[in-house]
Amino acid sequence: MPVPESQEFFVDPGRCIGCNACVQACSECDTHKGYSMIQLDILDRASSPQTIPVVCMHCDSPTCAEVCPADAIKRTADGVVQSARKPRCIACNNCVLACPFGVPKMNTGMHLMMKCDMCYDRTSVGKKPMCASVCPSQALFYGTREQIEKLRPSSRPIHSFRFGQQEITTKVNLMVPRRSALVALDVGAALRLAPAGDSAGGVDPLLDAMDGGGLQ
Amino acid sequence: MTLSAPPEPLADRFGPHPSRSIGLRLDAGAAPDRTVKTHCCFCGQQCGIKLLVKDEEVIGFEPWMEFPFNQGKLCPKGVKRYLQGAHPDRLTTAYAADPKAPGGFEAIAYEAAIERAAAGIARVQEQYGAAAFACLSGASLTIEKSYLMGKFARVCLKTPNIDYNGRLCMVSAGAANKKAFGIDRAANPTSDILGAELIWVSGANIAECAPITTDYIWQARENGAKVIVVDPRLTPIARNCDLFLPIRPGADAALFAAVLQLMIENDWLDHGFIRDHTTGFEAVAASVAKWTPRRAAEVTGIAERAIRQAAEWWGKAKTSFLMHARGIEHSSHGVANCLGAINIVLASGRIGRQGCAYATITGQGNGQGGREHGQKCDQLPGARDLANPDHRAYVAGVWGVSPDELPQPGVDAYEIIRKIDRGEIRGLLSICFNPVVSLPDNAFVRQALAKLDFYVAIDFFLNESARYADVVLPGSLHEEDEGIVTTTEGRVIKINKAIACPGEAREDWRIIQDVARALGRPRGFTFDSPRAILEELRVASKGGIADYAGITYERLEAENGIFWPCPTEDHPGTPRLFEEGSWNPIARGTGPFYFPDGRARFVVAPSTPPAEVPDEEYPLILTTGRVVSHFLSGEQTRRIGPLNDQCPEPYIEVHPQTAERLGLADGDRATARTRRGSCTLAVRVVRTIRPDTIFIPYHWPGARSANQLTNAAQDPISKIPEYKACAVRLQKAEGAGGPRRED
Numbered sequence: 001m002p003v004p005e006s007q008e009f010f011v012d013p014g015r016c017i018g019c020n021a022c023v024q025a026c027s028e029c030d031t032h033k034g035y036s037m038i039q040l041d042i043l044d045r046a047s048s049p050q051t052i053p054v055v056c057m058h059c060d061s062p063t064c065a066e067v068c069p070a071d072a073i074k075r076t077a078d079g080v081v082q083s084a085r086k087p088r089c090i091a092c093n094n095c096v097l098a099c100p101f102g103v104p105k106m107n108t109g110m111h112l113m114m115k116c117d118m119c120y121d122r123t124s125v126g127k128k129p130m131c132a133s134v135c136p137s138q139a140l141f142y143g144t145r146e147q148i149e150k151l152r153p154s155s156r157p158i159h160s161f162r163f164g165q166q167e168i169t170t171k172v173n174l175m176v177p178r179r180s181a182l183v184a185l186d187v188g189a190a191l192r193l194a195p196a197g198d199s200a201g202g203v204d205p206l207l208d209a210m211d212g213g214g215l216q
Numbered sequence: 217m218t219l220s221a222p223p224e225p226l227a228d229r230f231g232p233h234p235s236r237s238i239g240l241r242l243d244a245g246a247a248p249d250r251t252v253k254t255h256c257c258f259c260g261q262q263c264g265i266k267l268l269v270k271d272e273e274v275i276g277f278e279p280w281m282e283f284p285f286n287q288g289k290l291c292p293k294g295v296k297r298y299l300q301g302a303h304p305d306r307l308t309t310a311y312a313a314d315p316k317a318p319g320g321f322e323a324i325a326y327e328a329a330i331e332r333a334a335a336g337i338a339r340v341q342e343q344y345g346a347a348a349f350a351c352l353s354g355a356s357l358t359i360e361k362s363y364l365m366g367k368f369a370r371v372c373l374k375t376p377n378i379d380y381n382g383r384l385c386m387v388s389a390g391a392a393n394k395k396a397f398g399i400d401r402a403a404n405p406t407s408d409i410l411g412a413e414l415i416w417v418s419g420a421n422i423a424e425c426a427p428i429t430t431d432y433i434w435q436a437r438e439n440g441a442k443v444i445v446v447d448p449r450l451t452p453i454a455r456n457c458d459l460f461l462p463i464r465p466g467a468d469a470a471l472f473a474a475v476l477q478l479m480i481e482n483d484w485l486d487h488g489f490i491r492d493h494t495t496g497f498e499a500v501a502a503s504v505a506k507w508t509p510r511r512a513a514e515v516t517g518i519a520e521r522a523i524r525q526a527a528e529w530w531g532k533a534k535t536s537f538l539m540h541a542r543g544i545e546h547s548s549h550g551v552a553n554c555l556g557a558i559n560i561v562l563a564s565g566r567i568g569r570q571g572c573a574y575a576t577i578t579g580q581g582n583g584q585g586g587r588e589h590g591q592k593c594d595q596l597p598g599a600r601d602l603a604n605p606d607h608r609a610y611v612a613g614v615w616g617v618s619p620d621e622l623p624q625p626g627v628d629a630y631e632i633i634r635k636i637d638r639g640e641i642r643g644l645l646s647i648c649f650n651p652v653v654s655l656p657d658n659a660f661v662r663q664a665l666a667k668l669d670f671y672v673a674i675d676f677f678l679n680e681s682a683r684y685a686d687v688v689l690p691g692s693l694h695e696e697d698e699g700i701v702t703t704t705e706g707r708v709i710k711i712n713k714a715i716a717c718p719g720e721a722r723e724d725w726r727i728i729q730d731v732a733r734a735l736g737r738p739r740g741f742t743f744d745s746p747r748a749i750l751e752e753l754r755v756a757s758k759g760g761i762a763d764y765a766g767i768t769y770e771r772l773e774a775e776n777g778i779f780w781p782c783p784t785e786d787h788p789g790t791p792r793l794f795e796e797g798s799w800n801p802i803a804r805g806t807g808p809f810y811f812p813d814g815r816a817r818f819v820v821a822p823s824t825p826p827a828e829v830p831d832e833e834y835p836l837i838l839t840t841g842r843v844v845s846h847f848l849s850g851e852q853t854r855r856i857g858p859l860n861d862q863c864p865e866p867y868i869e870v871h872p873q874t875a876e877r878l879g880l881a882d883g884d885r886a887t888a889r890t891r892r893g894s895c896t897l898a899v900r901v902v903r904t905i906r907p908d909t910i911f912i913p914y915h916w917p918g919a920r921s922a923n924q925l926t927n928a929a930q931d932p933i934s935k936i937p938e939y940k941a942c943a944v945r946l947q948k949a950e951g952a953g954g955p956r957r958e959d
Contacts, residue, residue: 048903049450050455137427138431
């Protein structure tokens with residue numbers, strides 16, 4: 001059974017609290033039990049507790065599959081980019097190096113590329129992926145677009161990204177805050193400074209730049 | 217027994233060894249024999265979870281999407297909780313201390329251990345009197361077990377000296393709530409966060425200590441709410457809040473006083489509510505008059521403008537949710553800090569309505585229920601008072617004893633340790649409490665435990681305190697018994713048994729009853745099930761403030777839990793306290809609060825410095841707390857491989873300004889030294905902490921224990937120790953750190 005089209009994956013790094021529940025739960029999924037396929041990036045702990053969970057974005061034209069010399073990586077009709085197929089994978093690492101999001105992992109012991117397959121054993125039978133089921137902050141959300149629009153009026157999903165000259169559209173969405181707050185704060189400096197407060201007021205310049213960069 | 221350095225083979229036998237997913241737990245094809253709906257054992261949120269069982273082993277979990285509080289969500293502790301069972305360190309027999317045996321303990325038959333335990337208790341009590349034997353109990357036990365422990369101490373052992381590890385956790389909030397509201401329970405369900413336009417979080421690292429609450433807060437923020445976080449550290453929640461007040465540890469009462477003073481100055485008050493539903497406002501108003509923002513800025517270390525901004529948002533809000541946790545409570549004036557918070561809530565009039573909320577966040581599995589039914593030193597079931605003659609008479613009647621036979625209130629957990637040190641208490645029974653790791657100034661705790669004539673410990677792993685025991689009885693894991701617990705919201709829920717106790721291990725309530733029987737005093741301790749204990753507790757709590765009379769296992773299962781008070785079987789329970797027109801047994805219709813006049817109390821909340829403040833010799837402030845992958849003394853989570861991997865060692869967080877001054881770089885080893893001890897750990901240089909403060913997480917024993925450093929100064933009312941502020945000196949460790957001392 002394919003993953004239903006109505007069910008989408010949304011990642012909101014603004015909500016992430018770095019708890020690792022996703023990383024711990026990922027290894028409990030039956031398609032890759034014992035191996036965690038999600039990455040929790042710590043951006044710059046010296047400056048901020050900010051972390052970002054990285055799942056496979058499930059590209060419409062997956063670079064990993066395009067660079068695979070053995071044709072081992074398949075994108076199923078429901079848009080899920082699957083782990084490399086064991087009989088075909090030659091463990092060449094092309095996909096690991098080429099993926100713009102840094103998602104595929106080489107399991108050197110098994111000579112096999114493994115990656116997030118959106119918990120295919122779960123999502124293909126109507127369940128949520130493990131990471132999005134457990135995520136305490138719901139930085140990882142799995143549901144319909146109607147649900148996310150209702151739940152997150154202050155955010156908007158994007159699924160188009162630019163890496164140099166490469167434009168990528170993905171099945172997975174990234175939530176972008178309409179009004180971004182501080183990204184880093186020096187407590188020592190904050191003791192002397194005015195509060196962050198409402199001062200941002202308008203749209204974050206970073207967002208403006210991204211809009212100008214051709215993103216929807 | 218006396219104990220010097222733990223003999224080497226002890227760790228070989230008893231761990232901690234990290235458990236891993238192997239065998240059935242790794243086999244994707246292993247179909248479970250059954251799925252058991254129950255709850256996580258780690259923290260007061262008590263998330264719903266389904267445990268998967270095969271061949272009498274918990275082999276995994278499945279998110280329980282339908283349980284209303286967490287709807288499938290789990291933190292890493294919940295995800296990996298299943299790995300605590302079928303563990304190589306699990307105690308499956310009883311043990312007796314034997315210096316000649318490998319590890320210092322010899323396995324003995326269960327019945328022989330019970331006989332030895334009873335003989336040891338009898339010997340101490342015959343020689344030194346009933347009060348010379350004490351019990352230390354815990355708030356991660358089910359309510360049935362907590363209730364039984366209180367009854368066992370008073371009726372079987374006839375000792376006043378029982379207290380529990382909630383003394384380190386919830387008591388400041390509890391005492392303040394009783395003083396202000398007449399009842400000790402979160403006033404609102406967590407779901408009221410969603411209807412609030414302002415969320416105020418004081419001293420609560422929600423992301424790591426109550427992770428699921430994060431989604432509620434972020435959801436409120438999506439709906440337009442502002443979030444204020446007050447913390448010495450920029451926590452993951454603070455990272456994305458609207459206003460961060462980086463407070464000096466221990467200065468919370470001053471902040472609340474200044475906020476109240478600004479509310480008065482600007483007339484951001486609910487005069488009608490104050491007039492109709494409270495008393496004591498004038499005295500509190502007079503007490504805060506001197507708390508100008510400038511003075512509060514000096515005391516709290518927060519910018520004056522930020523204090524004004526917080527007060528304005530709080531003062532003008534139409535709806536709000538104020539929550540706090542150990543950050544303001546773990547203080548030698550923790551009750552005053554909590555009363556300060558309550559005062560700004562009462563002045564706003566925003567309580568007892570949807571979206572108008574106040575709550576304290578419980579830390580332990582049964583942090584709420586474990587403090588209601590009699591294992592506290594001054595308490596009887598139903599949150600009754602041991603010193604109150606009417607309460608004594610009622611409960612004595614339920615227990616079939618004369619009120620005169622019940623001991624008077626005993627002393628708090630830390631005072632029990634002091635009494636042991638002074639030789640006034642000679643014997644101890646501990647369950648669900650690991651004082652060697654969790655109490656402050658633990659060199660003193662170790663010194664005291666080594667003086668005991670007789671110590672019997674009940675546990676499922678050999679915790680660091682049990683290593684001082686003469687007899688160790690193998691108890692039950694959370695998933696090996698059934699019972700009820702009460703969550704941080706005040707929701708009573710059902711814990712279900714997934715598997716049987718292994719080997720000679722027994723459910724804790726059976727062990728307690730077996731000891732009573734061996735002492736020759738089985739009367740009142742012949743329950744055949746947790747259900748039978750609950751039936752008696754329902755009667756014992758009836759008519760009390762924490763009234764469970766209407767609660768049954770069947771209702772809890774059918775209704776996904778019930779909020780107490782629930783006085784009758786047709787009562788729907790009480791998710792939100794203090795609603796207009798609500799009835800309670802104290803006010804009897806005169807008002808929504810639990811006093812005879814139905815009014816809440818404003819109580820003067822003076823600002824006092826911590827018992828120990830920085831000076832030339834110890835120029836910094838040490839504060840301690842949790843990390844997300846560990847629970848309390850780490851007895852369980854340090855044995856779960858993936859959780860231990862996530863944070864295998866404690867560390868010292870230091871601001872770069874301080875690090876530079878001390879010549880410390882990220883990753884260096886440094887020694888933190890206080891008047892009580894020292895601890896050498898790696899430093900993490902982060903801009904997310906106040907420059908005058910360092911932080912160490914507390915989940916480790918021995919040379920890595922933060923509680924070698926902490927101060928045992930206690931709040932005069934709640935007797936909570938001051939874990940959150942003491943004076944400390946930090947210096948680079950000599951000789952590049954040298955070899956680490958073993959625990």
